[in-house]
Amino acid sequence: MAIHKKESFTQKEQDLAAFAKALSHPARIAILKVLAQRNECICGEIVDVLPLAQSTVSQHLKELKNAGLIDGNIVGPRSCYCINWKAFEKFTVDFNLLFNKLKVQNEKACC
Amino acid sequence: MAIHKKESFTQKEQDLAAFAKALSHPARIAILKVLAQRNECICGEIVDVLPLAQSTVSQHLKELKNAGLIDGNIVGPRSCYCINWKAFEKFTVDFNLLFNKLKVQNEKACC
DNA sequence: TTCATTAATCGTATATTTGCGATATAAGAT
DNA sequence: ATCTTATATCGCAAATATACGATTAATGAA
Numbered sequence: 001m002a003i004h005k006k007e008s009f010t011q012k013e014q015d016l017a018a019f020a021k022a023l024s025h026p027a028r029i030a031i032l033k034v035l036a037q038r039n040e041c042i043c044g045e046i047v048d049v050l051p052l053a054q055s056t057v058s059q060h061l062k063e064l065k066n067a068g069l070i071d072g073n074i075v076g077p078r079s080c081y082c083i084n085w086k087a088f089e090k091f092t093v094d095f096n097l098l099f100n101k102l103k104v105q106n107e108k109a110c111c
Numbered sequence: 112m113a114i115h116k117k118e119s120f121t122q123k124e125q126d127l128a129a130f131a132k133a134l135s136h137p138a139r140i141a142i143l144k145v146l147a148q149r150n151e152c153i154c155g156e157i158v159d160v161l162p163l164a165q166s167t168v169s170q171h172l173k174e175l176k177n178a179g180l181i182d183g184n185i186v187g188p189r190s191c192y193c194i195n196w197k198a199f200e201k202f203t204v205d206f207n208l209l210f211n212k213l214k215v216q217n218e219k220a221c222c
Numbered sequence: 223t224t225c226a227t228t229a230a231t232c233g234t235a236t237a238t239t240t241g242c243g244a245t246a247t248a249a250g251a252t
Numbered sequence: 253a254t255c256t257t258a259t260a261t262c263g264c265a266a267a268t269a270t271a272c273g274a275t276t277a278a279t280g281a282a
Contacts, residue, residue: 004267005241008162009137016140023131025270026120029209033124036210043229051119056271058230063269077228077279088210098140099147099199115237116271136240154259167241169260174239188249188258 016098019091022067027052027060032083035070040082042075127209130202133178138163138171143194146181151193153186 006014023029027050034049035041047057061081064070069088072081117125134140138161145160146152158168172192175181180199183192 005163006137009141013137013140013144017135017137020131020134020140021136024128024135025132026117026124026128027270029124029127029131030120033209044227047229051116052270053272054229055231055273059270062230074229074278079229083210092207096203098144099194138240155257158259163240164242165259166243166261170240173260185248185259188256190259 012094012098016091016094018067019069019095022064022069025060027057028064031057031060031064032069035081035083040080042078042080044078046081123205123209127202127205129178130180130206133175133180136171138168139175142168142171142175143180146192146194151191153189153191155189157192 006017009017023032030050031046034046038045043058043061046061047054050057052060061070061072061079065072065081069084070081071084072079074080117128120128134143141161142157145157149156154169154172157172158165161168163171172181172183172190176183176192180195181192182195183190185191
């Protein structure tokens with residue numbers, strides 16, 4: 001892949017893709033599910049639930065945090081994470097704007 | 112990455128992740144946008160619009176098709192694609208089920 | 223201070239994705 | 253039958269992602 005072409009697309013397309021990318025691994029879906037259920041959760045609890053090594057879970061958490069989907073802060077020697085519902089809302093709205101509006105017009109299949 | 116762990120997660124988690132993965136590249140978002148606007152579209156028109164080589168676009172279309180997000184059929188020497196709104200609907204519903212319900216309860220941030 | 227616990231980061235191996243040119247395929251046109 | 257056009261597929265190179273063990277850092281407990 002000589003050169004990266006992602007920059008050639010609109011910011012909105014890139015943002016939406018980045019959001020989807022953060023959700024594109026079952027481990028991260030599972031992490032979000034746990035966080036959604038418990039509202040907040042320390043890292044160790046997530047590690048206990050997932051079939052992955054601690055370092056791998058930490059890496060997935062970092063990606064979710066970088067994508068802005070979760071927040072995290074340190075509580076003593078632990079790390080407490082929770083879903084950033086605001087960012088979540090923004091992206092689901094953008095997603096619906098992009099496709100669901102058009103859906104109403106084009107509901108009929110063509111192929 | 113010695114072994115793949117994706118299989119260790121629930122089917123729903125895997126399905127949702129696979130859907131998100133199909134959306135995780137701006138080129139594929141752009142393709143879906145074009146298809147949504149025009150309802151149906153032949154491959155060449157998409158190639159003209161995107162800043163990518165024909166073979167690369169064809170590959171992205173294949174991924175979207177494999178993920179079930181678009182349908183395609185051959186019309187003479189061309190390929191006509193369109194969005195599979197039904198599959199789209201299914202996944203957006205699943206997505207909302209997983210997170211939006213819980214959101215109502217947990218709207219307050221914790222971190 | 224020393225030890226134990228928790229989690230982030232580093233280094234590394236392997237898998238997957240992305241991208242392109244070249245080639246193959248298949249239909250319609252001449 | 254040959255040529256043109258449209259698109260899929262192949263083969264390859266480079267970039268990214270995934271996973272883990274080992275290490276580091278930072279806090280609280282003894």
